Amino acid sequence: MAYLLFRPTKGWFWIIKNNYISNEKIIIEDILKLLFHSENDGNTLTISEIPSQLKFKTVAVQNSIENMVLNNLIKVENEKISLTDNGREYALRIIRVHRLWEKFLAEKTGYNKLEWHERAEQKEHQLSSEEADLLATELGEPKFDPHGDPIPSQTGKMAILDGVPLSSLPVYTVGKIVHIEDEPEVAYKQILAENIHIGSHIKVLENNDTRITFYAEGEEFKLSPKVAENLTIAVVEKHDIDEKKLVRLTSLKENETATIIGLSKESRGENRRRLLDLGFVKGAKVSIDLLNPLKEPTAYLIKGTTIALRNNQASNILIKKTN
Known part of the structure; x- marks a missing residue:
């Protein structure tokens, strides 16, 4: 059956891929x-539930479901829909394209984070499997x-x-942000507005029904439990990290000096390369050369050169203060 689905040019997958x-x-x-996402979350959807979760007319969705059954992509039992092996394989191919394209947008373009998902939603329906493989090769076969x-x-x-989820962690838990969910968009926008970074080590300071407070990279952040669900934390032993030593360059004050530990994972592509070219590399010494009365940009002295950075740039540079 997999051959009938994916056989060259004539399989169902390739027919709909190669057509307009x-x-x-x-x-x-x-x-x-x-x-796919519903089943991975342990949920089952019915025929009547699917149209409300998509942007298409109910009749069009129902017609597509009928065709999907005929082509062995899904099966329906007592109104409940589930993926067949062929359907799951096809879904994984679409998800692969989507996530590869988001990786490409993050690493190779200057598009705003809020645009990544929508642009990838469009591209996932356009790229062939071969094109996705070429994209993966260009990006270095990323896993995430x-x-x-x-x-x-x-x-x-x-x-x-x-x-x-961050929302489930007790006070004093130490961990690392390994995933930031970008849906729903309203929650994702709040996370971006708070300047919360993937890869940051965190320590939970407060967790109750109204808010969750945590420390990360020299700053405190407060989120509602609902928004905190969008952050996935890998818990680590407290002795594995010293959460007070690694802070953002934005926390540096006049007359303080620091050593650069590295760049945040939030610094990507051309922006990352520019910071490295300017001298913000691991081991370099940095201090404030001149504060701006308007708050930003701040002039930093690094390797004998004064470099002005805005706060959103400086927040991606991780340091350890030396005095």
Whole structure:
């Protein structure tokens, strides 16, 4: 059956891939993704529930579901829909393209983070499997996208995301942010506005029904429990890190000096290369040369040169203060 689905040029997968981007093709692929994520979360969807979670007309979704059953992409039992092996394999191919494209946007372009998901949503319906493989090669065969989601391999295998929601952690827990969920958008926007970075080590200071407070890279952050669910934390032993030593360059004050420990994972692509070219490399000594009365940019002295950085740039540089 897998051969009938993916046989060259004539298989169902390749027919809808090689034709123009039809509305039905997009509907089918969106349904496959929806079912994949639902099943991974341990949930089952019914025929009547699917249209409300997609942006298409109910009739169009119902027609696509009928075609998907006929082509062995899904099966329906007592109104409940589940993926077949073929459907799951197809869904993984779409998810692979989406996450690879988000990685490309993060590493190779200057698009705002809020644009990554929508642009990847469009591209996932356009790239062939061969094009996705070429993109993966260009990016160095990444295992995770910029949000921390695992990227399926050519064979559909994915790395395991090991972590728990921040909202579930007790006070004094120490861990590392390994995933930032970008949906719903309102929660993701708040996380971006707070300047919370993937890869940051955190320590939970407060956790109750109204807010969660945590320390990360020299700063305190406060989130509602609902928004905190969008952050996945890999818990570590307290002795594995010293959460007070690694801070952001923005915390540096006049007359203080520091050693650069590295760049945050939030610093990507051209922006990362520019900071490195300017001398913000591991081991370099840095201090404040001149403060701006308007708060930013701040002029930093590094390797005998004065470099002005805005706060959003400086927050991506991690330091250890030496005095």
